[in-house]
Amino acid sequence: MARGKIQIKRIENQTNRQVTYSKRRNGLFKKAHELTVLCDARVSIIMFSSSNKLHEFISPNTTTKEIIDLYQTVSDVDVWSAHYERMQETKRKLLETNRNLRTQIKYLFPRLGECLDELDIQELRSLEEEMENTFKLVRERKFKSLGNQIETTKKKNKSQQDIQKNLIHELELRAEDPHYGLVDNGGDYDSVLGYQLRFHQNHHHHYPNHALHAASASDIITFHLLE
Amino acid sequence: MARGKIQIKRIENQTNRQVTYSKRRNGLFKKAHELTVLCDARVSIIMFSSSNKLHEFISPNTTTKEIIDLYQTVSDVDVWSAHYERMQETKRKLLETNRNLRTQIKYLFPRLGECLDELDIQELRSLEEEMENTFKLVRERKFKSLGNQIETTKKKNKSQQDIQKNLIHELELRAEDPHYGLVDNGGDYDSVLGYQLRFHQNHHHHYPNHALHAASASDIITFHLLE
DNA sequence: TATACTATTTATAAGAC
DNA sequence: TGTCTTATAAATAGTAT
Numbered sequence: 323m324a325r326g327k328i329q330i331k332r333i334e335n336q337t338n339r340q341v342t343y344s345k346r347r348n349g350l351f352k353k354a355h356e357l358t359v360l361c362d363a364r365v366s367i368i369m370f371s372s373s374n375k376l377h378e379f380i381s382p383n384t385t386t387k388e389i390i391d392l393y394q395t396v397s398d399v400d401v402w403s404a405h406y407e408r409m410q411e412t413k414r415k416l417l418e419t420n421r422n423l424r425t426q427i428k429y430l431f432p433r434l435g436e437c438l439d440e441l442d443i444q445e446l447r448s449l450e451e452e453m454e455n456t457f458k459l460v461r462e463r464k465f466k467s468l469g470n471q472i473e474t475t476k477k478k479n480k481s482q483q484d485i486q487k488n489l490i491h492e493l494e495l496r497a498e499d500p501h502y503g504l505v506d507n508g509g510d511y512d513s514v515l516g517y518q519l520r521f522h523q524n525h526h527h528h529y530p531n532h533a534l535h536a537a538s539a540s541d542i543i544t545f546h547l548l549e
Numbered sequence: 550m551a552r553g554k555i556q557i558k559r560i561e562n563q564t565n566r567q568v569t570y571s572k573r574r575n576g577l578f579k580k581a582h583e584l585t586v587l588c589d590a591r592v593s594i595i596m597f598s599s600s601n602k603l604h605e606f607i608s609p610n611t612t613t614k615e616i617i618d619l620y621q622t623v624s625d626v627d628v629w630s631a632h633y634e635r636m637q638e639t640k641r642k643l644l645e646t647n648r649n650l651r652t653q654i655k656y657l658f659p660r661l662g663e664c665l666d667e668l669d670i671q672e673l674r675s676l677e678e679e680m681e682n683t684f685k686l687v688r689e690r691k692f693k694s695l696g697n698q699i700e701t702t703k704k705k706n707k708s709q710q711d712i713q714k715n716l717i718h719e720l721e722l723r724a725e726d727p728h729y730g731l732v733d734n735g736g737d738y739d740s741v742l743g744y745q746l747r748f749h750q751n752h753h754h755h756y757p758n759h760a761l762h763a764a765s766a767s768d769i770i771t772f773h774l775l776e
Numbered sequence: 777t778a779t780a781c782t783a784t785t786t787a788t789a790a791g792a793c
Numbered sequence: 794t795g796t797c798t799t800a801t802a803a804a805t806a807g808t809a810t
Contacts, residue, residue: 328789328802330583342789343588344794349787350580353804354594357577359557361570362599367581368620372589376623387626390617393595396603409636416643475702482709489717569806571777576804580787 343371351379358382364389570598578606585609591616 333339347369354365358381366389367379380386560566574596581592585608593616594606607613621627 330586332589333587338789339588341794343584343590345788346580346584346588350577350584350592352787353573353577353580356557357570357573357596360560361566361573362559363570363596365577365594365596367592367594368616369584369590369592370616370619376620378620378624386620389595389597392597393603393605393613397605409633409640413636413639413643416640416647420643420646475706479702479706479709482706486709486712565806567777572805579804 339372347377354379354381366390566599574604581606581608593617 333342350367354367357363358365364381364384365379366381366384366386368386369377371377378386380389560569577594581594584590585592591608591611592606593608593611593613594604595613596604598604605613607616
């Protein structure tokens with residue numbers, strides 16, 4: 323019997339405290355479970371007794387890991403372990419290094435003029451050659467990109483030719499058979515759809531591939547030179 | 550008033566569910582707080598409502614991070630693995646980018662380190678200028694050449710489109726006038742052809758744009774390298 | 777949303793087993 | 794540790810504000 327108002331303060335008696343912990347823990351978990359079911363919520367309870375015993379509750383439709391995962395995503399609270407923080411630091415350093423390298427690339431070229439005071443003719447020639455190679459690389463990449471453009475246009479040409487052939491074929495069929503494609507509505511519609519579908523798939527097969535190809539080529543360039 | 554036994558099953562009424570969630574959440578947190586104080590325990594509650602709103606309770610004498618850290622230590626659940634793996638992947642990618650950038654620098658200026666001290670500023674400047682001019686020339690010539698190719702293909706495209714239009718016009722005329730050349734086809738195929746044409750033009754509008762976009766991206770790269 | 781009211785249902789403290 | 798019991802404190806569903 324709960325005789326008298328319960329005071330919310332630490333239960334000094336070790337045994338009573340332990341018993342109350344056990345009872346109230348069950349009560350808490352029960353409440354949590356009811357909340358889960360009644361309100362379609364996900365609840366995670368992690369608790370440690372004064373003697374550091376672990377007890378946990380987790381809603382049946384999820385896992386503690388999931389909840390914690392979500393928790394760190396949603397909240398701004400830093401729940402990471404030291405390990406993770408170290409990784410964050412590593413990531414930060416790598417990003418900084420990358421930034422520095424990019425800055426170097428940007429500024430190395432202009433600085434050539436300032437730094438190369440004592441280059442003799444031989445070294446100059448080899449440097450020239452190497453720079454030419456570099457230019458070639460850039461040029462080739464660009465050529466590849468433009469080549470893709472041409473390829474795409476050519477493919478488009480090809481497809482247009484196909485359409486033309488179909489149109490001509492259409493005309494020919496009508497010329498041969500005046501009833502072709504006319505009266506029967508039911509069957510007609512199906513064939514129309516069928517044709518449209520094929521047509522559509524055809525396009526899907528050709529253009530996106532090339533578009534993607536061109537895009538990935540330029541992506542590579544962007545990645546290497548600009549990123 | 551709690552009229553009748555409460556059924557522990559999902560409250561279908563959206564409003565009631567929300568209200569109950571709010572009330573019971575407070576109740577749960579209150580219980581958790583009482584448990585904390587009465588039994589000298591540490592409690593962490595993380596919960597998400599059905600609308601994915603986050604609510605949490607944490608005992609005053611600790612932090613959620615501490616509880617989760619302890620939880621992972623005591624239980625065998627590796628709470629961090631997913632994030633750890635994500636971080637590893639990020640790190641791997643950054644390192645790769647890093648490598649690429651370094652390679653780039655080495656490739657672009659392989660002899661820079663060797664020649665740095667012996668370069669003549671005059672020679673270098675003229676060299677630089679010359680190389681820039683040369684590269685510009687090549688680039689322009691190449692671009693012009695490729696541009697011609699594209700133009701030619703586009704013209705071919707255009708003329709093919711004209712032919713197509715004529716063919717379609719042909720079909721339309723026959724559709725409108727049964728006595729024109731052939732027989733009435735009921736109009737069904739006209740719409741089909743109309744659709745095909747629109748469809749095709751649609752493609753015309755989209756993919757070449759992407760290709761051009763890719764090309765201009767590589768132009769930007771060239772610009773950066775030369776500047 | 778939250779807060780107040782109130783008839784009921786629940787939780788639970790203390791004790792006994 | 795649980796698990797009854799039981800008197801009493803708390804929680805809360807439905808409602809209104």
